[in-house]
Amino acid sequence: MRTAIRQPAGRNFADVDSMLARLLDVMLIALGAALASFALTPHAGLSIFEGAFVAFDMAFAILLLPWFGVYDSWRGRSKWRLATNIVFGWIAVQICGLAMLFLLHRAASVSRLWCVSWTAITAVGLVASRLLVHAVLGRLRRAGGNLRLVAVVGAGAHRDRVIANIVRSPDAGFRAVATFNTRQARECDFPGLPSFGRLREFAEWVRREQIEEVWLALPMSEEDTVLRILDEFSGDLVNLRFIPDVRSLAMFDRNVIDLVGAPAINLMASPMTPYALIQKALFDRLFAAAALLALTPVMLSIAVAVKVTSKGPVLFTQRRKGADGRVFRIYKFRSMREHASRPGVVRQATRGDPRVTRVGAFLRRTSLDELPQFLNVLRGEMSVVGPRPHAIEHDDQYRSIVDGYIHRYRIKPGITGWAQVNGFRGETDRIEKMQARVEHDLYYLRNWSFGLDMRIVFATVVRGLRHRNAY
Template identity: 85%
Template structure:
């Protein structure tokens, strides 16, 4: 076997990097305070009170920021999550500093403008420093430096996907250098990578080449192989990581969570983490508030047109199911003449439906009848982006005949969604239409990201609200 050329940092470099990162953060806190003073307190100058406040925050930063995991290795992990953690950590540090100043009866002497600007400038500096450091590390790693070498254990599509992920993320700092094929008779080896079919030979090679990472890309049924590998490397300083293949079991990504102190793999659970839900909720409330303010003249004009053109209320409400199946009342501009429906029966609007008013036809064609749902978003019942809610009667009808329909309730329904921007709108007069809509909703749940939400919002605005299926 060819000897692997190593270009990794020494074992003590991680500790040195952690110390340097802490010193940099403390310096950025002081620099942010000084810059805020220069910009907003040029006349009054920097007082002893503000200096004490800064010193307290620097001490709190050393004590508290490590609790937010910002100094642990973020190799291969989300940099967006790191940015959120550092901002939240800094806000907690600032809160502790303010609390101490309050206890010392010195908050009245602190300029509020300076404090707010210091908080914002320091948060910006902390995030920018991380972005810059990771950009530099990414360039180094793409150049083949600062890498961690990985031995991959497994066979088949799951193993190949793990290796493909390593190859597709060069800035993460991992390099696959060898495989242990657990099915040597049935699986072909990957070209360019040395491969072993016997555990002892593989383990000896890993030790000789001082490989730091061994990733087990195995199905959960391969318990015996996992135990053999744990026993084989129990006396070695090797990071043994299990990446189970749960594709046939998990409805969404089978991510590992901490459940009362024990690791658990989500097979069927909400695909979104608490951090993601908080991020989505903050965006929803801000977006809905801005949208309602900006669109209030349009909404008032629509309300007047509805009232003048036909008898009945301006708004139409209907019971829908939201996150976890909780029932709420959705708001829409009324687009039909007032009519009675039989209990338990809801007739969807069809093309040229005689119940639709002239104003209502325009509103439905342009989707302007959906604007009051920003009120639902502001109330926390809906999201800007998510699966579109259906009438409860339709939920009861489709949940038993459309695969995966029930999982649309895992998150809040949305005003727009992945299905809608891909053409799945309007009447669902065939099961195939509803199945297609649900498949797009499940894709959204499996692949959610803030970026995907922005892409859907942008697509909704660019493509416009008009669609041939909207009637």
């Protein structure tokens, strides 16, 4: 049994960094409270109860923020996800602080305006401090500092893709320095990197050069190779990371979950956790209610315009499939003249379609015809952001010929989505167009975050979903 021969460089520094980050967060919480008080009452300062509120939050921050992973290593991980975790962690801290004041019957003694201002200022400060630190680290890493050296195990296209990702992401702080070619007789070595064909020689080089990371870029079928690597480095303090080739798995979830007491990875399941679904549903209802209140004059004007310019009802309804394939009726402002259609056949609108009215053409081009779908959101049938629902006839047509199409049913359909803000909307007269749309929908499912939803909503409002394919 080989004994550990070294302590990984940077572990002690990581502990110090974590302590400094916690201290900085506590200071920012106190500073945010002081700034909010100064902005509202420059000469009054904090009351004794507001000071107690701040003290409670500083203590809760030390206890709760680690649960949100904000002090973990975020090297190579999404900074948007980090910012979201920080904001929700801070909100949880504030809720606990308010609960303490409520239990002490002192909640009424705290200024609500000051509390809201403090919450916003501190949230901005916490996120900005993290982004600033990572920006400084990014510049340092691009200059060749604060790097972790990586030896990659594998062969072929998947290994080359992993190494290329390392090269394209210098801010992440990794540098590929060697490979262990598991198929040397059949696959070429990666150009520019030293390559090994024998495991023992590779392992000795990793120890001699004090390489911190060994990444296994292997198919999941190569269990024997994975076990050999694990056995070889079982006595070394080297980070072994398995990066399986999962290109054929449309809904692979990279997170490990606890399932009846055993670790499990979802190869094909919804990536949305119950907590995420509750968070998304709460946002949907609040946003839809606010949108309907704010847009009531606009929607009434559109309803009048539709009614007086063509015969027929104001709203058009159609059966669509939602989450888990459940059928519901979607609402739209009618944009076409009444016409006869063949049962089971849905004809998509085309450029210059004579069925589309003048008002309808404007509504479709600007997506104002979709506004009644906020009613579907309030009813729980749709989300503000998600894959756009298609006619059931199109679902039946495409689910058997478009890869991954069925996975669009794993969450509620949306009024807008990642595909739409990237230009994939309107007529899908070729399979390639639908495939591209579905690929964007699957990207959204795999990478969902509250921050991504906000980006899509913002892009939708800014662009107005104006696109040449909308007719």
